[in-house]
Amino acid sequence: GEVVEVLRPRHGATRFTDEVAAIRQAAPDAVVDLLTGGMGGAFAREYAAAGLKADIPLLGIWQGWERPMLPAMTEAGMDVLNVAPWSPDLETPLTKRMITDFELEFGRPVTGWVVQGYDTAQLLDAALRATGGRTGDRESLRNALRRAEFPSLRGSFRFDTNHQPSINVYLRRTTRDAKGRPTEELRSTL
Numbered sequence: 467g468e469v470v471e472v473l474r475p476r477h478g479a480t481r482f483t484d485e486v487a488a489i490r491q492a493a494p495d496a497v498v499d500l501l502t503g504g505m506g507g508a509f510a511r512e513y514a515a516a517g518l519k520a521d522i523p524l525l526g527i528w529q530g531w532e533r534p535m536l537p538a539m540t541e542a543g544m545d546v547l548n549v550a551p552w553s554p555d556l557e558t559p560l561t562k563r564m565i566t567d568f569e570l571e572f573g574r575p576v577t578g579w580v581v582q583g584y585d586t587a588q589l590l591d592a593a594l595r596a597t598g599g600r601t602g603d604r605e606s607l608r609n610a611l612r613r614a615e616f617p618s619l620r621g622s623f624r625f626d627t628n629h630q631p632s633i634n635v636y637l638r639r640t641t642r643d644a645k646g647r648p649t650e651e652l653r654s655t656l
Contacts, residue, residue: 470494475501480508486516496523499530506530507538514542523547531640533575536648543648546640552581552620553638553652560617575649581619588616589623 470492473485489497497518501509506526513519519542528550536543554565554576564584568576592614597606612625618633626632638650 467495475505475509479505482509482512485509486512486518489513489518489522490516494522496525499524499526502527502530503535504538507535507543510539510546511542519546525549528552528578528638531638531650532577532579533647533649534577536640539648544640544642547653548638548640548650549656550578550636550638550650551633552578553636553650555650555652556619556621556636558617558619558621561619564619575647585616585618585620585623588618589614592616 471488471494473488475482475485497513499506499509499513510524510526513524518524524546526546526548528548531543531546531548531550533554554561564581565576568580589611593607593610594601596610596614597603601607612629616623621634624632635656637653637656639653641649641651643649
């Protein structure tokens with residue numbers, strides 16, 4: 467596709483009248499929302515209230531559509547697609563156990579940030595086991611990190627030749643779980 471226009475709301479904005487008007491005027495095929503936190507929630511509510519959600523699909527980034535933020539978006543946040551490195555219904559050996567344990571301990575939903583932290587701890591543990599806990603030899607530690615095998619909550623995990631993680635990315639849709647709580651539903655692997 468073609469980027470028609472990039473709108474940059476004022477930092478900390480809670481109203482998006484000008485942006486909604488510009489979107490309505492441009493009539494794009496879709497809108498990609500890069501806002502997170504309070505701004506992201508406010509934009510989603512105003513976008514839906516303006517009637518745009520029914521006519522122009524809203525797509526988000528995972529950082530703006532994490533489960534703890536969804537209740538603040540109300541129904542405006544439902545049925546929105548977003549792309550993420552993890553989904554709470556992803557079938558990995560540890561996902562269900564980790565979600566249950568985390569929510570019992572902390573009383574809040576697991577987020578992509580929590581999953582990244584968990585995977586990082588698993589990666590470091592695997593590498594340190596391979597080096598016998600020694601960190602003084604940087605090359606040995608670097609090689610141990612490159613070759614570390616651990617059960618990732620995000621599915622397949624490996625380092626690419628540029629030393630960046632090579633992981634799956636998933637298309638999710640905001641919906642409600644069996645208890646009526648806002649959550650993410652895995653749609654496909656991208």
